[in-house]
Amino acid sequence: MNGIFRNGKLNAASLTRRSFIASAAAGSAALALSGRTVFAQGDTLKVGFISPRTGPLGGFGETDGYVLELTRKALANGLQAGGKTWKVEILDQDTQSDPSRAGQLAKDLINNEAIDLMLAVSTPETINPVADACEAAGIPCLSTVMPWEAWYFGRGAKPGAPSPFKWTYHFGFGVEEFHKAYVSQWNLIETNKKVGVMYPNDADGNAIRTHLAPALARAGFTIVDPGAYETGTTDFSAQIALFRQEGVEIFNSFPIPPDFAAFWRQAAQQGLTQQIKICQVAKTGLFPSDIEALGDLGLNIGSAAYWHKAFPYKSTLTGVSGTELADGYETASGKQWTQQLGASLALLDAGFDALKASTDVKSKEAVAKALATLKTTTIAGKVDFTSGPVANVSPGPIIGTQWVKAPEGSKFALDYVVTENATDPNVPVGAKLTAYNG
Structure with missing residues (x-):
């Protein structure tokens, strides 16, 4: 299919602007001819995805459209979970960098769209109000890209006390x-x-x-x-x-x-x-x-x-490597790759890995339990909720870097x-740190 898939895996580098449109059309025709999966009524999983795409925090969401495009293509024939194939709808929303709007969007997805899982990414201004809405409503929620202490203690958990959270989980770097x-x-x-x-x-x-x-x-x-x-x-x-x-x-x-x-x-x-x-x-x-x-x-x-194209891991959802993800984005957008590419894809990797591991994807309790016991390796590295510093948290790496000419x-x-890799030695160091004023 014009090189979009290679050896059964999505080839991100081939997704140019033109091929975005062409491949979608060709893909639809090919799937129709080959017998595209027909989903029965009620066989749909709804996943919310909330991020800041515009406003002062818009840099965090700039690449999310590309990552969601990869994800939707990878899930075009559904998700295998619990012995059956599910149609997947990803309902993505832009907070416009407004915490109040983030909370409102979460409530809308919960109450009006009846989502099965919430994914939230990038900064406390986005994640905390979304997580709070999910905790209150009993909706499983997974998030990444903010210090976990700001997520955990910033939402009312107390040092040394049991976790007050049943439905919300967060992975990634901490202090x-x-x-x-x-x-x-x-x-x-x-x-x-x-x-x-x-x-x-x-x-x-x-x-x-x-x-x-x-x-x-x-x-x-x-x-x-x-x-x-x-x-x-x-x-x-x-x-x-x-x-x-x-x-x-x-x-x-x-x-x-x-x-x-x-x-x-x-x-x-x-x-x-x-x-x-x-x-x-x-x-x-x-x-x-x-x-x-x-x-x-x-x-x-x-x-x-929290992610770099040098990370030596692959996406469990799409199969792309870090270099393929970065190169594919640059080809498709004409813009330079950013670390958010891997972080947002890692969230989708982990979220869908939890759904696949769940005993019943339509049970909120079963999905929350799958999150609590999730152990996987995403494109951004290991996610393990069984050994975190506190319940509901899986820590992740932060790697020293520098912007140079x-x-x-x-x-x-x-x-x-x-420039350094103390929190994940698997990531290769590529350059010596240069003094700001050397």
Whole structure:
């Protein structure tokens, strides 16, 4: 079928703009001729998928359309579960980066669409209101891409107490993974170990301040914290002055893109960037568009990847490798690959693996139990809910990375390189960390 499938697996690299349309038409005709699966009434699984596709957090959802296209093609002939074949409908929704809208969308999918499973991806502003709606309604929900502490404790769980959650599950990085990655990364360059931190007054920032900053201090770094700032702040002069006065050589933040852009431009104007040797930015430093928007100020910014095309795993749902996923997206969209590709596909991998493992996909209790006991390896690595730090959580890697100038002849301005792999040694290190101001 025009190379869309290779050896029975979906070939993401062949999905160009033109072949998106052509293959869909050819696929429909071929399936009609070959006897496409006919589903009986009631043999439909409905899966909700909620992410921020537009708004300030839109970078997280930019690639979701492509990932959902791959998924729908892989499920065109249904899902084998419980001894029968189920038609699958994925109902995807855009939060527009609004937490209130995220909760409303979740309730609509639960009450009006009668979904069997909810998938939510990217940031507390998306995931927490969706998870809360599912917990209240008794709908199994799986999520990824936010620190698990912000998901678990940020929704009311108490340290040392039993989990209050029966229906909601989350996998991916936590503070311990950030701690390991940052210590590994920051020891690659000689500094005075003074770290200026800017953690916002939100679920991410508060979890990181409470759990990560003390761990970094115990590892020998001096934390200079001017206090929580409010999202949307436009004047960072006070923070910059403190960082200059204290002589910080490492900077770390978990901001949304507009906030970091405002801060970093002011930091350059007021002389702070000249003393910074490592600029390690989470949340904003994830995607090429956010870094490109900074111009030359974006070069050599350190980041961290919850997925990279160098990850040596394959999608259980589509069969594509990391390189195939990234190359396929670039061919289809004309845009540079982002780490969200693998993260969103990993969520779909894990969600459908849980459905396949469930004793009854139409039983909410059975699906929740399948999530609680899920052990699989997605395109982003291992997911294991049987051995997490707390119930309902499966931790995952975060890998040290850096944005550098792309090699001569590249289609894109930036290259995204792996600089350390403390939380998953299976991921190959591809480059040496370069000082921001070397």
